[in-house]
Amino acid sequence: MQVIEEIREWVTIKKYTEEKIEPEALERILDAGIRAPSAKNRQPWRFIACTDKSVRNKILSAAYGQEHVGSAPVIIAACTTNTEYKMPNGQASYPIDISIAVSFMMIQARAEKLGSCIVTTYDEAEIKDILSVPYSMRVVMLLLIGHPDEKPILTKRKLKSRVIAHEHW
Numbered sequence: 001m002q003v004i005e006e007i008r009e010w011v012t013i014k015k016y017t018e019e020k021i022e023p024e025a026l027e028r029i030l031d032a033g034i035r036a037p038s039a040k041n042r043q044p045w046r047f048i049a050c051t052d053k054s055v056r057n058k059i060l061s062a063a064y065g066q067e068h069v070g071s072a073p074v075i076i077a078a079c080t081t082n083t084e085y086k087m088p089n090g091q092a093s094y095p096i097d098i099s100i101a102v103s104f105m106m107i108q109a110r111a112e113k114l115g116s117c118i119v120t121t122y123d124e125a126e127i128k129d130i131l132s133v134p135y136s137m138r139v140v141m142l143l144l145i146g147h148p149d150e151k152p153i154l155t156k157r158k159l160k161s162r163v164i165a166h167e168h169w
């Protein structure tokens with residue numbers, strides 16, 4: 001058994017064609033996200049899928065006009081519905097829960113032959129305003145999804161021996 005191709009060949013896509021994403025594919029991607037595990041199965045998330053051009057243009061402006069944000073036919077704003085909950089180890093659960101869900105979505109997008117990119121470079125207050133996100137909630141990240149218009153070379157990873165240990169650090 002090998003690591004599945006979607007993970008083994010993982011690469012972020014930052015250039016998208018103008019082709020729209022089929023609603024069924026988007027639905028499967030969102031379904032994959034909400035299937036993700038979360039601390040105590042609290043599922044402290046709300047995913048706002050934006051396909052409307054005028055909304056995406058506003059997001060583009062809140063993301064400082066970054067080209068890849070403007071070209072993605074779908075932008076999913078991954079928001080938390082609870083910023084308070086701490087796990088038994090004392091760490092906040094929401095960034096972890098939401099990151100795992102977004103990972104599931106990226107893998108599903110890849111299986112749909114789509115590309116994706118996490119974006120964290122944006123003015124959160126502005127995005128919240130655009131998407132009517134309640135004051136006490138947070139927009140943890142944006143996920144761009146689209147048909148790839150580039151074939152980037154595989155990004156390098158640190159040597160296994162530097163990042164994996166057995167039994168002790």
Ligand SMILES: Cc1cc2nc3c(=O)[nH]c(=O)nc-3n(C[C@H](O)[C@H](O)[C@H](O)COP(=O)(O)O)c2cc1C
Pocket residue numbers: 010011012013014117118119120121155
């Ligand atoms: C937490 C996180 C935040 C990121 N923020 C951004 C971002 O703001 N803008 C962007 O273009 N890419 C962003 N990325 C994508 C990374 O730059 C990219 O995953 C990394 O360079 C490795 O490249 P690869 O995904 O092609 O292997 C982010 C990725 C992660 C996991």
